[in-house]
Amino acid sequence: MEQVIEWFSVLGLTPLGWLCIELTVVGAYVVFGIAGFGTALVAGPVLIHFMPLSRIIPLLVVLDFIAALGNLLPARRSVVKSELLRLLPCMAVGCTLGVLFLLNLKSDVLLLLMGLFVTAYALYSLMVKVRPTQLAAGWAVPMGTVGGLFGALFGSGGFLYAIYLNARLTSKEQARATQGALISCSTVVRLGLFVIAGVYAELSLLVLAVCLLPAMLIGSWIGRGITMKLSREAFVRLITWLVLISGIALLVRYFSG
Template sequence: MVTALLTGTVFLAAGFVQGLTGFGSALVAIPLLSLLMDVKTAVPLCTLSGMVITSYLGWQLRDHLHWHRIRPLLLGSIPGVLAGVTLLKKVDSDVIRSGIGVLLITYSTYNLLVRPRPVNPGRFWAILAGFLTGAIGAAFSAGGPPVIIYTSMTSWKKDVIKATLTGFFVLNGVVTVTVHATSGITTSTVLGYFAVAAPCVLAGTMLGSRVYGRIRRDTYIRLIYWFLIAMGIMLVAG
């Protein structure tokens, strides 16, 4: 009973973060859930709850979803996943994970201090961001930052940025949930916890979305950089 209550609280917070920023629920949930349950339960549980979040946000932002913005990210992510699996087998994952973390911290700190103008990277960079997201996600379960960085470099309105991230994560989540289900990772224990987590994560997402609606684009972009720094610190810390 206590574990279920704490799990619901964790997902309330995780939903709030992603409702506010468009990403980051796993950043909140996985470290805390690992204190309550086995990681093999926490990961598929977080993936299922992530689908609740992205489905809600996708519906909420449906007028700002543009397939032509999401498509090159997805095209790049497919070969990226294959490359990530190979990378995981042949390279010291701790070294690369730390390197990615340092890069995120450095890049985000620079943008917070200097605040450069948007550069609107082209289609090639979208495909590259998708590729890196697929590779890092497959190898280290931390694939979001390249796509997040790509969208933050554009001059898009904040609703378009959030909608593009959400659309990409919805489709990527469908693939992940399917793989988890067919491989037996999603167990009855996971589904039991999900019954508790789903209403909590939805409530948190709705609350975060309400706060998001009251902030300006520049504040939103700064929030993205702060969360990327947090991701970087977590990667470096392992």
Template sequence: MIDVHTLSPWLWIAAPLAIVFAYTIFGISGFGSTIIAVPILAHWLPVTFLVPLMVLLDMSAAMLIGSKNREHVSKEEIKRLVPVMFVGFLLGVTLLVKVDPDKLRVALGVFAVAVGVHGIVNPVLHSTISKWWSIPAGLFGGSIATIFGAGGPIYATYLGGRLHDKNQIRSTVSTLISISAFSRAVLYAIGGLLLHWTIFAGMALLAPFVWLGLKAGSRIHTGLTQTQMRRVVGILLVCTGASLLVHVFG
């Protein structure tokens, strides 16, 4: 898949820094690692290597956050979202074959920027959105996760309109990421994308930096108020959407 002997020396500096930063964001919000790390590391490594690697790292990180904050997970929202999310996985496979991925990137980018700006300007949740929004959130989030490995912004947007507790939002999003990552890992294993020692070697080498990022992000998360947390998520959504649009039009 990759020849370790031809890797750039700069990768050994860039990869730890990118992973620490990506998982600091994950530790704060419960999502965002893949969409931050992959565009950076894709300068040196093939996406076919990075996506399976990030699935394994995300699954481990999400399980770590979820296990430590299990009491904050909204079981009601998990029950609503997960069945629809699996339908979204199947829809994503169809879209991946039939629809131009750049068009999907533009749609997700515009959506993330719009929602992010709204969250920054209006960080206080005055009313709760309907539980029926779980259907489009699950479908869209599952589809985007299948195609780009980045369903977190969709889940965070929905849960941000449903839940008033920042710990509930982060823990529930990370649980959804864990379920999504595990499901995709099974699919990648069946497809042969995980059957290479370099992926597991990369996971072992980067695991300490994932832990450092999660530790830093969790500390920042603890110090944030609910309003500040919504603004941080809003900024992250804007950056996420902007990066997707730059990828298409840049």
């Protein structure tokens, strides 16, 4: 216990700062409970004031994994296996590319391009009422690959899975369950990479994850409750607004340096 108190002291967290972190995590997982993505985009801009990004992403990966399992287990029978199997190989390739880019290339240009693409797509979806009711299965390749790429680079690739699945599946329960399964697989891959890199060898990061677990559970529970009250059309529209916010957040992250 003394080690935990000492670590919080070293981190420089005041009671107000800790409350801010807890509320931010609750808010991030309300969004996750609704959409199945968005924690890094919601929590990152606030948490960056308390810890470096190199700690934020591994921290959220642990919490995302637990939250995704919480979403998946009650709805696992709604998972559309054909769509999951179509996306998984592409996601794995994207995660591998993301790690390579992260280690060897500057990612700022990719961040700008994806922010522009996501923002443009969301604005188009909100403004244009008549559009194709179903996306072609071939879109699994770019959506899955780029989703994995951005998941590894920025911890924020889930909105692409949401775009694809909500344009492929007519049931919001199937879309959420399939996305939950995909996010679970994605977090397993990223957890494995962070373990290999020795990120979780530092006890303080795991202690912080445990301390934030109640906030994650509360946020996820609130988000799932909101989702159950939405119609299919309202759900898709809400997802589109969240995608738009995600795109704007990516642009803000790019221009803020």
